[in-house]
Amino acid sequence: MTVSDPRPEFVPFAPPDIGEAEIEAAVEAMRSGWLTTGPRAASFEREFAAVLGTDLRDEPDPTVLDSAAEGPGGRVHAVALNSATAGLHLALEAVGVGPGDEVIVPTWTFTATAEVVRYLGARPVIVDVDRVTLNLDLDAARAAVTSATRAVIPVHFAGLPVDRGALAAFAREAGVAVVEDAAHAFPAMSSGQPVGVGESEAVVFSFYATKTMTTGEGGMAVTAHEDLAARMRTMRLHGISKDVFARYAGGYDAGGPRVPRWAYEVIAPGFKYNLTDPAAAMGRVQLRRAVAMRRSREAIAARYDEAFSDLPLDLPPRGGPGDVHARHLYVVRLRDDAPMGRDAFVDALTELGIGTSLHFIPLHRHPYWADGFARGPYPVADDAFGRVVSLPIPSGLRPDHLDRVVDAVRQVLS
Ligand SMILES: *Cc1c(COP(=O)(O)O)cnc(C)c1O
Numbered sequence: 001m002t003v004s005d006p007r008p009e010f011v012p013f014a015p016p017d018i019g020e021a022e023i024e025a026a027v028e029a030m031r032s033g034w035l036t037t038g039p040r041a042a043s044f045e046r047e048f049a050a051v052l053g054t055d056l057r058d059e060p061d062p063t064v065l066d067s068a069a070e071g072p073g074g075r076v077h078a079v080a081l082n083s084a085t086a087g088l089h090l091a092l093e094a095v096g097v098g099p100g101d102e103v104i105v106p107t108w109t110f111t112a113t114a115e116v117v118r119y120l121g122a123r124p125v126i127v128d129v130d131r132v133t134l135n136l137d138l139d140a141a142r143a144a145v146t147s148a149t150r151a152v153i154p155v156h157f158a159g160l161p162v163d164r165g166a167l168a169a170f171a172r173e174a175g176v177a178v179v180e181d182a183a184h185a186f187p188a189m190s191s192g193q194p195v196g197v198g199e200s201e202a203v204v205f206s207f208y209a210t211k212t213m214t215t216g217e218g219g220m221a222v223t224a225h226e227d228l229a230a231r232m233r234t235m236r237l238h239g240i241s242k243d244v245f246a247r248y249a250g251g252y253d254a255g256g257p258r259v260p261r262w263a264y265e266v267i268a269p270g271f272k273y274n275l276t277d278p279a280a281a282m283g284r285v286q287l288r289r290a291v292a293m294r295r296s297r298e299a300i301a302a303r304y305d306e307a308f309s310d311l312p313l314d315l316p317p318r319g320g321p322g323d324v325h326a327r328h329l330y331v332v333r334l335r336d337d338a339p340m341g342r343d344a345f346v347d348a349l350t351e352l353g354i355g356t357s358l359h360f361i362p363l364h365r366h367p368y369w370a371d372g373f374a375r376g377p378y379p380v381a382d383d384a385f386g387r388v389v390s391l392p393i394p395s396g397l398r399p400d401h402l403d404r405v406v407d408a409v410r411q412v413l414s
Helices: 020-032 039-051 062-070 084-094 112-119 138-144 164-174 226-235 244-248 277-307 342-351 379-385 399-413
Strands: 077-081 102-106 123-127 149-152 177-181 202-206 219-223 330-334 388-391
Touching: 020 277, 039 062, 039 077, 039 219, 039 277, 062 277, 077 084, 077 226, 084 112, 084 177, 084 202, 084 219, 084 226, 102 112, 112 123, 123 138, 138 164, 149 164, 164 177, 219 226, 277 330, 277 399, 342 388, 342 399
Parallel strands: 102 123, 102 149, 149 177, 177 202
Antiparallel strands: 077 219, 202 219, 330 388
16 A cells, blocks of 8 residues: 655665675675685685775776785785674784773764773773864874873774874874774775775774675774784684684695694684675675765765855865865764754754764763763864764765755755
């Protein structure tokens, strides 16, 4: 039964951009019998690493991807996981964060960034963010460093890369490890280099359903350090020194003593963080489309920038020279001269059938983090929290839906 509804169709905030090729790839993986981690996950890792060796302004050269699928991959090591949260946890574990340590995190993030610090019995030190970018405020981070500080987790908020040079200088001076939360930042570049390569110990990407590319649930931890990659590979699968794929390959290890392939050793109480092959198959297709999908988001952002330039809104900052913004989120901030507050603005857009979201409720405003972790004050985050709204920016947003968002925002604020 259909009931006619006079209201226009709802414009969803973040529908996935999945095509037939992704569906076919996942089905092919299922038909092959590899339901868990197998050859597709291994190829996905090598391809992801290889793409990080290219200029992410341009679409990847198919030959780079195809040769990486079989060959050695890129300069960095990519470790495929079932979430970015898993990647942040494994990266901190690999750099040696443990009880008694402190890890600096921005308050302007999702709870996953800080919760992984607690998994390891360490203490997140929650600091304020930059007024313009809402990325970690390095002066606040510098002021938070103590003799217990072991690491910092900067977040590339909305896909706008953190200042690579300033971050590396801070880390060297403070003597701390850097694990980048790049859940919003693929494909992105900072000072001419892809986010994912550089001086940091590890960089972690998310392939959650709403992110810039998706495997449903998934993530990738990237590192230039062989030892950290090896530790993360071991800990992602029960602390076993060889992964299942290698064991089932049969035969004997090349060279050295005759060790049967079924032999494995548990060297630590590891975790269960591996990515499945059907998910990896989806990811391999999404990886090939990632720059094209970003271009689609760039076009939406350009349209919003132009259409909203005369409204009482602070529009999202652009990257500096040499930066490529991943355009994961389009976050506007209502100015004091807006005719209404943020909550009323969200209600009015909902009434007009426009999906919105809010990034983020700062960590220090959640009961768990407020009670015992947040020290504050957080003037920048508190001010931004009262003003922010995230507008839809999915690749593949229908042109009529884009028009509806533009019209609705203008109508409500004029
Ligand atoms: C989505 C997100 C995560 C977690 O990613 P998962 O893949 O869902 O674990 C971490 N940090 C930030 C900033 C995020 O937005």
